[in-house]
Amino acid sequence: MGALLVIGDGPEVLNICSGGFLLDAAYSPQRLSELAKMDGAVILAPDVSRIARANVHLVPDPNVPTSETGTRHRTAERVARSLGVPVISVSERMASIAIYLGDEKHPLEPTPRILNRADQALEALERYKVRLDSVSGSLSALEVEDLVTLRDVASVLQRGEMVVRIADEAEDYILELGVDGRMIHLQLEELLRGVDDERRLVMLDYFAGDPDEVDRGLRRLSSLDTDELLDLDAAASVLELPQPADLDLALQPRGYRLLSRVPRLPEPVIARIVDRFGNLHKILRATLNDLDDVEGVGSTRASAIKDGLSRLAASSILDRYA
Numbered sequence: 001m002g003a004l005l006v007i008g009d010g011p012e013v014l015n016i017c018s019g020g021f022l023l024d025a026a027y028s029p030q031r032l033s034e035l036a037k038m039d040g041a042v043i044l045a046p047d048v049s050r051i052a053r054a055n056v057h058l059v060p061d062p063n064v065p066t067s068e069t070g071t072r073h074r075t076a077e078r079v080a081r082s083l084g085v086p087v088i089s090v091s092e093r094m095a096s097i098a099i100y101l102g103d104e105k106h107p108l109e110p111t112p113r114i115l116n117r118a119d120q121a122l123e124a125l126e127r128y129k130v131r132l133d134s135v136s137g138s139l140s141a142l143e144v145e146d147l148v149t150l151r152d153v154a155s156v157l158q159r160g161e162m163v164v165r166i167a168d169e170a171e172d173y174i175l176e177l178g179v180d181g182r183m184i185h186l187q188l189e190e191l192l193r194g195v196d197d198e199r200r201l202v203m204l205d206y207f208a209g210d211p212d213e214v215d216r217g218l219r220r221l222s223s224l225d226t227d228e229l230l231d232l233d234a235a236a237s238v239l240e241l242p243q244p245a246d247l248d249l250a251l252q253p254r255g256y257r258l259l260s261r262v263p264r265l266p267e268p269v270i271a272r273i274v275d276r277f278g279n280l281h282k283i284l285r286a287t288l289n290d291l292d293d294v295e296g297v298g299s300t301r302a303s304a305i306k307d308g309l310s311r312l313a314a315s316s317i318l319d320r321y322a
Helices: 029-035 071-083 111-145 150-192 195-206 211-223 232-237 267-277 280-285 288-292 298-321
Strands: 002-007 021-026 041-044 050-058 087-091 096-101 104-108
Touching: 002 071, 021 029, 029 050, 071 087, 071 096, 111 150, 111 195, 111 298, 150 195, 150 211, 150 232, 195 211, 267 280, 280 298, 288 298
Parallel strands: 002 041
Antiparallel strands: 002 087, 021 050, 041 050, 087 096, 096 104
16 A cells, blocks of 8 residues: 655664565566565665665654654654655555655655646746847847946846746756656756856856856855845845946946857957956957967957957847847
C-alpha cells in the first residue's frame, strides 16, 4: 500500500535500523518495486546506485517534532529532520508521494499537472523576454543618441531580473519532470540565450562603483523581493549611484554593451578600449588611428570596430523609429 525509502546508508542511518535484511544489490526500478511490497523501509545508497537493505524497521528519535499523522509519513519526517538525509514516503491510499529533507517537505504532483505549469511558465517567460528585447533595443538606440536616462537602464535591469526569476521557476518544474522535461529544457535554454550576458553588460556600462564589483550589484538585484523589483527606484538603486537619483537623470554608457556586439572582439580588448576612451560616445567618435593605438587592436581590427559600431548605431536607430 506504499513505500518508505531512505537515500543514504551511512552509520547514522544504520543506527536507527532494526530487522530487515542486507541486500547490497544494484538498483533497478523493478527490484525496488518488488522490495517495496514488504512493510519495512528500503535503504538506498546516497547516489541511488545500489539497494543496501530492505524490509527495515526504522526507529528514529521519538522526541523529534513532526506535523504528520500517518505512521509512515511521521517516521519519514523524523528521519529526515534528525539525520538530514532525503526520505521518500509513498502512500497508495492517499495517492501521494512526498520527499522529506531536513525541515522541508515537497509533495510530488502528477506529471500532467507539472507539465501544464511548466508550459504556463514558458508562456509567461516568452512574453517577458519579448518585453526585455524591446527595452534593450530602445536602450541601444538611446545610447547611440546620448539620450539615456536612469529610467531606461533600470527598466532593462528590472525586465532581465523578471525573466531570470520566471526561468528559475520553470527550472524547478523541469527538475521534477526528469526525462519528461527534456523538450521544455531545450525551449528554456533558447529563451534564456544572452539574458545573463545582457544583464552583466548593462551593469558594466552603468554601475557607479568599480566595474570589477558589478557582481555585487547583480546580487543586490536578485535579493529584491517582488514588490521592490516592480519599483523602478529600487531597481535603479543597485547601480550604487553616489546619491539618490531621479529616474530622469542622464547617464552615459561606458561602451561594454555595444562593443560586445562587434563580431570577434575579445573581452580583454573591449576592456582596454573602454579604459582608453572612458565612454561610448568617445569610442564612437574615435578615429581609426585612435583605435589602432589601443593595445591588441591593430589596423585591421580598428576598421572592423569602426564599421561594426557604425552598423550597430544605424540599425538601433532604425529599429527605434521604424
